[in-house]
Amino acid sequence: MRVRFLLCFILLTLGLLAQAQLLTLELDDDVMIGSADAPLVLVEFSDFNCGFCGRFHRDTLPLLAEHYIATGKLRYTFRDFIGVGGATSHILAASFECLSDQLDNNNIVYYINQLFAHQGRRTADVLLDIIRINNLSLDNETFLSCVADQHYSDEVLLDTQAGISVGIRGTPGFFIGYAKDESSVEGFILQGALPFEVFGRILEDLLAPEDTSAENGQTSSETASDSNPENATDTSNNTEPAAEPTEPSEEDSNNESE
Numbered sequence: 001m002r003v004r005f006l007l008c009f010i011l012l013t014l015g016l017l018a019q020a021q022l023l024t025l026e027l028d029d030d031v032m033i034g035s036a037d038a039p040l041v042l043v044e045f046s047d048f049n050c051g052f053c054g055r056f057h058r059d060t061l062p063l064l065a066e067h068y069i070a071t072g073k074l075r076y077t078f079r080d081f082i083g084v085g086g087a088t089s090h091i092l093a094a095s096f097e098c099l100s101d102q103l104d105n106n107n108i109v110y111y112i113n114q115l116f117a118h119q120g121r122r123t124a125d126v127l128l129d130i131i132r133i134n135n136l137s138l139d140n141e142t143f144l145s146c147v148a149d150q151h152y153s154d155e156v157l158l159d160t161q162a163g164i165s166v167g168i169r170g171t172p173g174f175f176i177g178y179a180k181d182e183s184s185v186e187g188f189i190l191q192g193a194l195p196f197e198v199f200g201r202i203l204e205d206l207l208a209p210e211d212t213s214a215e216n217g218q219t220s221s222e223t224a225s226d227s228n229p230e231n232a233t234d235t236s237n238n239t240e241p242a243a244e245p246t247e248p249s250e251e252d253s254n255n256e257s258e
Helices: 002-014 051-069 086-100 105-117 125-133 140-149 153-165 196-207 220-226 250-257
Strands: 023-026 040-046 074-080 173-181 184-191
Touching: 023 173, 040 051, 040 153, 040 184, 040 196, 051 074, 051 105, 051 196, 074 105, 074 153, 086 105, 086 125, 086 140, 086 153, 105 125, 173 196
Parallel strands: 040 074
Antiparallel strands: 023 184, 040 173, 173 184
């Protein structure tokens, strides 16, 4: 535990950590990739209309997948967080859940990345383009009915509230930590589209044995001094502010489905 709390102190000093204490986040049935036995879990809270979230999916997630998810060290899960996109993102997120019902987890992440690669404002209509371009074979009646009813609207709100409850205030926001069991994670919040190098350093510290510092002859103060705040990545401009989660209006739903 000493190494874990030391890491929290370092991250807090660097301005990368939203709180010093370890928190517990309950997981739900959102998409998850990686080994069920992976010791670490990374939960992303994201808005499909968040530009910085797109940067994370373009530049950082592929490297995390290669070096940590594929090697059995990390599980990754995606959760919705309604931020800058407001009602538009809420409707899109609920509609994407309808598509996810007919895909396996790896394909879900693939199409999440495609959504973030789409230029311009992302609406529910973008899903129809993705379905057409990829020639997806779906139960169209079930999918369109799910979208029209906004069947997963409450699920999106629950994801957003779960993020708020542990301190997420903008997107992208991340909860990273140790898997306590199949349904919960003990860890802390990271804010912003951090580069792979920062994630890698944090993950390596979390994966290190508890007595790593002692074995290396390093004291806590020496380890902290190695992480000089002057060398930290400035993440103040890497997070989109959150909007108050609201139910999409009937007018918004009609506009999105046209």
